[in-house]
Amino acid sequence: MEPIQQTYQMPTADQQLLDNGQGVIDPDVFFELNTPPSNLADFESKLTAFVDYHQEKNTRLVFITSGGTTVPLENQTVRFIDNFSNGHRGACSAEYFLDAGYAVVFMHRQFSLQPFHRHYTHNASMGFLDYLVQKDDDTIAVDSQYGNKMKDVLSKYRAATESNRLLFLDFVALSDYLFKLKSGTRILARLQERVMYYLAAAVSDFFIPSQKMHEHKIQSAGGALTLTLDQVPKFLTPLVSVWASKGLIVSFKLETDDNLLVPKARQALTRYGHQVVVANMLHTRKQTVTVITQTSQQVISLSQEDLANHVEIEDRIIPQLVRIHDGWISSDATKACQQ
Ligand code: PAZ
Numbered sequence: 539m540e541p542i543q544q545t546y547q548m549p550t551a552d553q554q555l556l557d558n559g560q561g562v563i564d565p566d567v568f569f570e571l572n573t574p575p576s577n578l579a580d581f582e583s584k585l586t587a588f589v590d591y592h593q594e595k596n597t598r599l600v601f602i603t604s605g606g607t608t609v610p611l612e613n614q615t616v617r618f619i620d621n622f623s624n625g626h627r628g629a630c631s632a633e634y635f636l637d638a639g640y641a642v643v644f645m646h647r648q649f650s651l652q653p654f655h656r657h658y659t660h661n662a663s664m665g666f667l668d669y670l671v672q673k674d675d676d677t678i679a680v681d682s683q684y685g686n687k688m689k690d691v692l693s694k695y696r697a698a699t700e701s702n703r704l705l706f707l708d709f710v711a712l713s714d715y716l717f718k719l720k721s722g723t724r725i726l727a728r729l730q731e732r733v734m735y736y737l738a739a740a741v742s743d744f745f746i747p748s749q750k751m752h753e754h755k756i757q758s759a760g761g762a763l764t765l766t767l768d769q770v771p772k773f774l775t776p777l778v779s780v781w782a783s784k785g786l787i788v789s790f791k792l793e794t795d796d797n798l799l800v801p802k803a804r805q806a807l808t809r810y811g812h813q814v815v816v817a818n819m820l821h822t823r824k825q826t827v828t829v830i831t832q833t834s835q836q837v838i839s840l841s842q843e844d845l846a847n848h849v850e851i852e853d854r855i856i857p858q859l860v861r862i863h864d865g866w867i868s869s870d871a872t873k874a875c876q877q
Contacts, residue, residue, distance in 0.1 A: 563747075565771040568716065572748055575714040578721060581707055585725045588643065588705045597641045597703070598732050598863070601722060603739035604628020605647025607712040611765070613748055616755045618711070623740035624660060625650030627790075627823070627852070631736060632704070633694070634856035640734075641703040643726070645718060647739070648708040654695035657687070712745050716773060723781040730784040731870040734863050735777070737789045738816075743770050774810040786866040787812035788859060794820045803830050814862060816855065824851055829858055 563571070575581075592599055605625035608618040625646050632642045632653035644653060651660055658669060669688070671681045680688050698704040707722070709715040726733045744767035756763060778787055789812060791803040796819060803817035807830060817828040826839040838854045 562769045563771055565773055565776050568713075568771050569720065572713045572717075574717045575709075575711075578717055581718055582721055582725060584705065584707065585643065585722055588641070588702070589725055589729060591702055592641050593729060595641075596732075598639065598734070599641045599643065599726065599729055600632075600635045600734045600736050601643045601645065601726055602628045602632055602635070602736045603645050603715070603719065603741075604632075605650030606740040607647065607715045607742050608710055609712055609742045609745045609767070610751065611746065612752045612755055614754055615711075619742070621740050621742065622820070623647075623650070625652070626656070628736075628738045629653045629656045630850055630852045631738065631856060634850075634852045635736075636694070636698050636703060638856060638860050641705075642698075643705045643707065643722070645707045645709060645722060645739075648710050652706065653704065654691050654698075657691050712742050712770065713748070715739065715741060716770075719773065719777070720781060723777055723785075727782055727784065731786065731867050733782070733785040734859065735782055735785050735787045736859075737787070740792065741770070744768065745770050772809075774806070774812065778810045778812045784870070786814070786863050788814040788816060791815050791817045792820060792823070793817070800828060800830070800835070803828070807832060813866065814859065827851060827855060829855065831862065 589599075604623075605628065606621040606623035608620050610618045628644065628646060629651035630653075632644050635642050636653070642653070646652060658664075658666060669681055669684050670678050672678050707718065709718050723735065726735075746765070746767055750768075774787075774789060787810075789806060789810075791799065791806060793799040793802060799817050799819060803815040806815050813831060815830045817830060818826070824840075825845070826837065829836045829838060836858065838851065838858065840849055840851055840854070
């Protein structure tokens with residue numbers, strides 16, 4: 539029997555007209571061609587209530603995106619393309635932003651690392667039950683060797699949640715993430731320069747639009763599978779210029795080729811005109827990053843001593859970003875006085 543090469547459906551003439559001639563559609567067109575996630579209304583109402591609360595309190599707020607997006611291969615998704623990110627950067631950063639007095643919206647990939655919980659999950663050698671002991675009176679308790687640290691983590695977690703300073707929201711697929719990014723930034727926009735957007739999620743650059751996707755599970759009887767993915771529109775353009783134009787925007791740049799890292803990070807700053815790029819390499823991202831602004835470039839690295847003392851690099855990154863945010867807020871206040 540002839541092997542059948544499976545490909546996704548070719549774009550229609552109409553869809554081809556919508557792109558910019560290089561196969562990249564406009565961000566607005568993306569939202570017209572894709573269906574919003576079914577829980578978008580719930581996402582919006584939780585975020586609106588959180589923003590209402592913090593608007594009154596005059597708190598600074600950080601919107602953290604964390605973890606990787608999936609790229610489904612079928613509309614009724616059985617298979618998808620994923621990436622390496624487990625959300626460590628975002629989850630860890632959330633704790634340091636809370637320490638710095640921020641309220642945190644933690645928009646994360648479902649089941650990726652979460653602030654505070656992260657100390658007890660996703661550990662290859664320790665499962666949840668391994669932290670517990672069964673006592674003689676048949677009750678259970680935390681094993682005493684973990685008790686002190688757990689008490690400390692628990693009290694910080696309770697302080698954040700009881701003061702309504704930590705909101706968990708999630709996403710899975712790329713389009714889910716993009717709809718929520720747009721909607722979330724617009725809801726937060728009324729807090730203006732008090733919001734920092736900390737875009738640490740690993741967002742796919744390529745996807746299959748839903749009209750071009752197989753509806754049902756792709757069958758192996760069809761032979762080899764050839765996939766063509768479209769390029770994801772550049773969402774930082776509307777985010778910086780329209781959705782969140784008053785906030786401080788911190789994007790992340792990940793590379794595996796050292797020679798590309800700083801030039802690509804600078805290129806992003808020039809192209810989008812936002813304030814900060816944190817550049818990191820895949821294999822050293824927990825030890826060293828470069829914080830780049832339009833006028834400065836600072837390498838932040840952990841020493842051998844820091845590593846031996848289990849210092850986390852976010853402990854150094856967040857205070858630096860808070861200083862930049864201080865400057866952003868006061869420059870905005872200066873602009874307002876001059877008007
Ligand atoms: O989630 P994680 O801690 O495993 O990785 C963090 C990271 C490398 C995804 C983040 O620091 C980052 O660079 N995000 C942007 C990735 C990108 O360039 O698309």
